Amino acid sequence: MVSEIAESRRNEFISIRHLGFIANGTEDMTSEAVRAWAPAYENYTLQPVQGGTRLVIDQDVPAEWAEHLGQAWPKALRLLAGLCETRAAS
Template structure:
């Protein structure tokens, strides 16, 4: 597991970037870069359990490790969902869990610097690098358009 950092400078206030990134309607638009039709179920509140899901129902199980409004969110990925079955204990999951995905929102004179720090397995490095670039481009457009 390696730590990767992705970032985007967005010409929009932090509150708008935060809301656009996390509201389910716009979340589904920018995360389409990862999987068309992806969504989440749950809450972004600290301590909450949240599921990140593909249209098939497969996906990831996580907990919100931290949430500081308009500043920082830490997502602790703890398992997988496959064929409707939640798995947080198999050897396959234990080989990478927990894995963190952190979002930092910094106010800048131009708007917001959004920083993503994520633990990524070696076999996913290229995919995540390519796909985060696409996802952040979509998110930037949504935020700057005020969607």
């Protein structure tokens, strides 16, 4: 992916703007395939809640990736929770 941080507020919010792909070592930000979905955003909001933090994810997902991401996100979030809980215990 070719992406950039669109906005960052420490411990509150981060927005990632996806602009294209890298294929065979070359950035593609102008092809018809990329223009069909770019830019796409991935936003993470951290909300303080009693006893911890809630992570809210808002993501632009092309229809052809919805099933894959629907399966990948729960695994990724379990890994993230494990990292956060391990670090908090240290």
